[in-house]
Amino acid sequence: MKKIxxxxxxxLFCQSLQSQISTIIxxxxxxxxxxxxxxxxxTSFNNPAMLGYVVLLEFALQFENxxxxxxxxxxxxxxxxxxxxxxxxxxxxxxxxxxxxxxxxGLGLARNFSDRFAMGVQFNYYTAFFSSSNSYRxxxxxxxxxxxxxxxxxxxxFNTFNPFQTNIKTEYVIxxxxxxxxLGTEYFFSKELVWRTQFDKEVSSxxxxxxxxxxxxxxxxxxxxxAYGSSYLVPCLGVGFKTGAFILDLxxxxxxxxxxxxxxxxxxxxxK
Amino acid sequence: MKRLFIYLxxxxxxSSRAQDAASVTEQIIEDMYEQYTAESDEAIDYDSFYExxxxxxxxxxxxxxxxxxxxxxxxxxxxSQVENILAYVYRFGSMQTIYELQLIEGLDLTDxxxxxxxxxxxxxxxxxxxxxxxxxxxxxxxxxYFRLDKGLETKxxxxxxxxxxxxxxxSNAGNYLGNELYNSLKYRFHYxxxxxxxxxxEKDAGEQFWGKVHKGYDFYSFHVQLKDAGKFKTIVLGDxxxxxxxxLVLHSEFGIKKSSYVLNVTSRNSGLKKYSSAGESNFFxxxxxxxxxxxxxxxxxxxxxxxxxxxxxxTFATIIKTGYHRTIDELSKKQTVNQQIMGGNxxxxxxxxxxxxxCVHTLLSCNLLPERSIYNYFYFSGNRQTTGGVFYRLxxxxxxxxxxxxxxxxxxxxxxxxxxxNPISSVNLVVxxxxxxxxxxxxxxxxxxxxxxxxxxxxxxxxxxxxxxxKWKFAGYVDSYYFPWPKYGIDxxxxxxxxxxxxxxxxxxxxxxxxxxxxxxxxxxxxxSDSVLSNIVPIQKTSLxxxxxxxxxxxxFKNILEGNLSRQSGAEWTYGFIVSQDVSYAFQDTPLxxxxxxxxxxxxxxxxxxxxxxxxxxxxxxxxxYYGLGSRYYLNVKFEFNTHLSFWFKIAQTVxxxxxxxxxxxxxxxxxxxxxxxRLLVKWKF
Numbered sequence: 001m002k003k004i005x006x007x008x009x010x011x012l013f014c015q016s017l018q019s020q021i022s023t024i025i026x027x028x029x030x031x032x033x034x035x036x037x038x039x040x041x042x043t044s045f046n047n048p049a050m051l052g053y054v055v056l057l058e059f060a061l062q063f064e065n066x067x068x069x070x071x072x073x074x075x076x077x078x079x080x081x082x083x084x085x086x087x088x089x090x091x092x093x094x095x096x097x098x099x100x101x102x103x104x105x106g107l108g109l110a111r112n113f114s115d116r117f118a119m120g121v122q123f124n125y126y127t128a129f130f131s132s133s134n135s136y137r138x139x140x141x142x143x144x145x146x147x148x149x150x151x152x153x154x155x156x157x158f159n160t161f162n163p164f165q166t167n168i169k170t171e172y173v174i175x176x177x178x179x180x181x182x183l184g185t186e187y188f189f190s191k192e193l194v195w196r197t198q199f200d201k202e203v204s205s206x207x208x209x210x211x212x213x214x215x216x217x218x219x220x221x222x223x224x225x226x227a228y229g230s231s232y233l234v235p236c237l238g239v240g241f242k243t244g245a246f247i248l249d250l251x252x253x254x255x256x257x258x259x260x261x262x263x264x265x266x267x268x269x270x271x272k
Numbered sequence: 273m274k275r276l277f278i279y280l281x282x283x284x285x286x287s288s289r290a291q292d293a294a295s296v297t298e299q300i301i302e303d304m305y306e307q308y309t310a311e312s313d314e315a316i317d318y319d320s321f322y323e324x325x326x327x328x329x330x331x332x333x334x335x336x337x338x339x340x341x342x343x344x345x346x347x348x349x350x351x352s353q354v355e356n357i358l359a360y361v362y363r364f365g366s367m368q369t370i371y372e373l374q375l376i377e378g379l380d381l382t383d384x385x386x387x388x389x390x391x392x393x394x395x396x397x398x399x400x401x402x403x404x405x406x407x408x409x410x411x412x413x414x415x416x417y418f419r420l421d422k423g424l425e426t427k428x429x430x431x432x433x434x435x436x437x438x439x440x441x442x443s444n445a446g447n448y449l450g451n452e453l454y455n456s457l458k459y460r461f462h463y464x465x466x467x468x469x470x471x472x473x474e475k476d477a478g479e480q481f482w483g484k485v486h487k488g489y490d491f492y493s494f495h496v497q498l499k500d501a502g503k504f505k506t507i508v509l510g511d512x513x514x515x516x517x518x519x520l521v522l523h524s525e526f527g528i529k530k531s532s533y534v535l536n537v538t539s540r541n542s543g544l545k546k547y548s549s550a551g552e553s554n555f556f557x558x559x560x561x562x563x564x565x566x567x568x569x570x571x572x573x574x575x576x577x578x579x580x581x582x583x584x585x586x587t588f589a590t591i592i593k594t595g596y597h598r599t600i601d602e603l604s605k606k607q608t609v610n611q612q613i614m615g616g617n618x619x620x621x622x623x624x625x626x627x628x629x630x631c632v633h634t635l636l637s638c639n640l641l642p643e644r645s646i647y648n649y650f651y652f653s654g655n656r657q658t659t660g661g662v663f664y665r666l667x668x669x670x671x672x673x674x675x676x677x678x679x680x681x682x683x684x685x686x687x688x689x690x691x692x693x694n695p696i697s698s699v700n701l702v703v704x705x706x707x708x709x710x711x712x713x714x715x716x717x718x719x720x721x722x723x724x725x726x727x728x729x730x731x732x733x734x735x736x737x738x739x740x741x742x743k744w745k746f747a748g749y750v751d752s753y754y755f756p757w758p759k760y761g762i763d764x765x766x767x768x769x770x771x772x773x774x775x776x777x778x779x780x781x782x783x784x785x786x787x788x789x790x791x792x793x794x795x796x797x798x799x800x801s802d803s804v805l806s807n808i809v810p811i812q813k814t815s816l817x818x819x820x821x822x823x824x825x826x827x828x829f830k831n832i833l834e835g836n837l838s839r840q841s842g843a844e845w846t847y848g849f850i851v852s853q854d855v856s857y858a859f860q861d862t863p864l865x866x867x868x869x870x871x872x873x874x875x876x877x878x879x880x881x882x883x884x885x886x887x888x889x890x891x892x893x894x895x896x897x898y899y900g901l902g903s904r905y906y907l908n909v910k911f912e913f914n915t916h917l918s919f920w921f922k923i924a925q926t927v928x929x930x931x932x933x934x935x936x937x938x939x940x941x942x943x944x945x946x947x948x949x950x951r952l953l954v955k956w957k958f
Contacts, residue, residue, distance in 0.1 A: 203929040
């Protein structure tokens with residue numbers, strides 16, 4: 001019991017300190033979590049419009065470990081099914097461990113309009129275990145995304161997660177599901193070098209500003225660097241590998257107070 | 273090559289007009305209204321704004337036969353642009369094609385695109401053609417509008433305690449008598465622009481439609497306007513408005529405010545005009561006519577109507593203009609005072625000069641006696657008032673001078689004078705000086721001023737618009753003002769200043785953006801417990817707004833980002849932030865149009881509040897105020913069943929995330945943190 005209390009307190013403490021907006025939403029593999037305008041990479045529960053740009057059937061697994069504590073890890077899995085009419089995606093995310101956990105399931109639909117812009121909507125179901133009622137409680141809410149290519153080099157992205165501020169109310173507690181507004185840009189200096197910026201606001205948290213640069217050094221290696229700031233400034237580093245149909249991403253962030261945050265993601269794109 | 277490009281662009285505009293002229297016109301009107309209201313705390317009367325421009329699009333202006341008055345109906349044109357258009361036709365004769373507009377100095381592509389729905393180039397002038405009854409019956413157009421609004425959350429004013437409750441009698445007495453529906457019904461008839469007629473009935477939410485206390489709609493209005501009827505230039509009957517000169521004597525239309533149209537600081541829409549809005553104040557009820565005798569226009573009108581006031585022993589303290597009659601108390605103040613107004617105007621106009629005289633006399637059935645306080649010490653009291661004024665416009669080379677001086681029966685004076693200067697085609701400048709004495713207070717004045725009342729103010733305004741490059745426009749103004757007598761909330765003479773700078777960039781035909789910076793400093797009371805003297809301190813507010821609009825095919829997108837900082841002298845800066853994403857889609861094969869917006873706001877204090885225009889059902893406007901922390905989103909749908917029947921629907925919700933447990937106050941209190949509104953409008957053309 002003491003361990004549970006300790007962990008729950010630590011989770012709350014971490015959530016109050018960390019610059020990431022929510023633990024249940026998997027971090028994107030775009031560096032510094034600048035995924036909202038990342039046109040070539042769809043990450044579950046990030047901008048659903050990016051699902052519209054997916055051209056090959058793909059699936060991905062991701063594991064994020066916060067501050068070297070397995071109890072604070074987020075695991076997620078996603079599938080994308082492209083079609084001529086509309087692309088569909090299924091995502092699942094799990095945060096926590098056996099005694100405290102939160103889950104998020106999403107079904108997304110998106111469409112690419114002549115490579116000029118893409119729009120997507122995702123229906124998410126959030127569920128968590130409430131010890132006060134000794135049961136799981138959940139809530140359904142939408143997520144809306146948009147990506148627009150203003151020129152061949154420059155695009156902007158918009159995403160809103162839980163726009164209607166849906167929460168879970170039990171007899172004793174109110175579980176606040178994050179409601180996030182994100183806006184970002186993506187600019188290609190060249191085919192190899194991309195610069196992304198992002199602004200996020202979770203309605204009850206601080207603003208978050210992020211910036212990241214990704215450089216394709218070799219055909220199969222991408223190096224990434226960036227930083228984001230909210231309560232603290234968090235520097236980020238990452239590397240990506242491409243081998244055949246596999247794409248591997250390894251990112252890390254150094255929180256000045258809480259320590260190291262690491263993310264590993266593997267994606268497989270099926271061939272036509 | 274450049275010219276070819278412009279021709280092609282214009283051709284594209286023309287083809288899009290042919291595709292969906294009505295939608296393009298509505299979009300232009302909405303954009304203009306948004307720009308007009310973007311920097312204003314006060315909403316201008318959208319009904320009039322929309323109907324004027326809509327009429328203008330149905331009966332476009334013939335550029336070869338037009339007058340300054342006609343062109344000034346287009347609010348996006350500055351006075352110097354109007355003068356340049358007229359001067360071009362005067363110098364080079366009739367235009368052969370609409371494309372000649374690009375040859376006129378001071379008109380850029382944005383202006384020309386905006387003009388297209390409202391103008392044409394033609395030969396003949398049939399305005400004085402005789403009107404026949406069979407033509408009216410055959411070509412007259414009828415329109416019927418039915419609108420319903422409802423808030424989904426139940427407000428305090430609709431919650432009645434059961435009769436068994438001992439507190440019920442006292443608690444229920446102040447509640448609303450009617451239901452939560454807002455309803456209006458409008459009928460419009462027009463035969464070209466020669467005959468305009470209409471009936472408007474309205475009931476606000478909370479007003480009783482059919483019950484013990486009240487039966488029928490709360491507000492009834494009708495109007496008839498005839499243009500070029502025999503010797504009369506204009507005849508108005510029923511409800512109407514009168515605007516003359518710079519509005520120091522008469523301007524019952526929306527006021528002239530500072531906006532990002534920095535050159536538009538003078539009064540427009542001169543003359544007598546029908547009143548078709550559902551607003552329950554700021555209009556006349558009776559009749560009037562304008563007759564043209566050579567270069568003279570002579571107008572006379574008479575109005576007799578009942579107004580709202582809290583009368584006690586044959587006196588009342590203030591004229592109530594809200595138009596709400598929802599409770600017993602509000603109903604008791606309804607139409608308690610009779611107001612008679614008679615007035616006249618004579619204007620002489622030639623190519624380079626206009627000069628006119630306006631006089632108005634108001635008679636009230638009860639004495640107006642404001643409860644005296646320091647700020648309203650000079651407000652009008654009594655039951656009769658006469659106001660007169662002289663206005664002028666002079667054109668001399670590249671200089672356009674304008675002004676008006678008015679005086680009330682008690683000898684109080686107001687004067688406004690200025691000039692437009694257009695040294696080269698890419699630079700426009702306006703300078704305006706005003707002086708309104710503290711004791712100048714008349715009923716229907718509305719002119720360039722900081723506050724809504726035209727009195728107790730003097731100031732100097734300087735506005736500049738520069739178009740140095742093809743895709744760029746820079747505009748800015750500086751306004752410095754002084755209130756020589758205390759005002760409401762400022763217990764001493766005070767000063768203020770206001771700067772705006774805006775740059776517009778048309779990156780491509782489908783991508784436009786702007787940056788707008790504004791700084792404002794004014795003074796307010798500062799309460800010190802042990803001081804007997806009035807202390808006033810400055811409040812500063814700085815804001816920066818970025819807007820981006822882009823379109824692809826049938827999609828239109830828009831982003832707004834705005835931040836502001838505000839502080840009272842000596843205190844910490846507080847901030848506000850607002851960001852929005854708009855998506856609009858017009859279906860290709862179905863007559864359906866959808867607008868969606870998601871908006872997030874975070875305004876720490878009331879001084880950081882935002883106003884943001886949002887799309888609405890036809891003939892309605894919405895400029896909600898955002899203060900606190902939360903988000904707002906809306907869905908606006910337009911569907912045209914056929915050429916006769918159209919339908920609009922809007923649902924909007926604001927959710928606050930700053931732990932507030934109730935919204936608004938008094939009878940309008942909503943428990944919870946959400947406010948949801950729905951609107952429905954049906955339009956039938958026959």
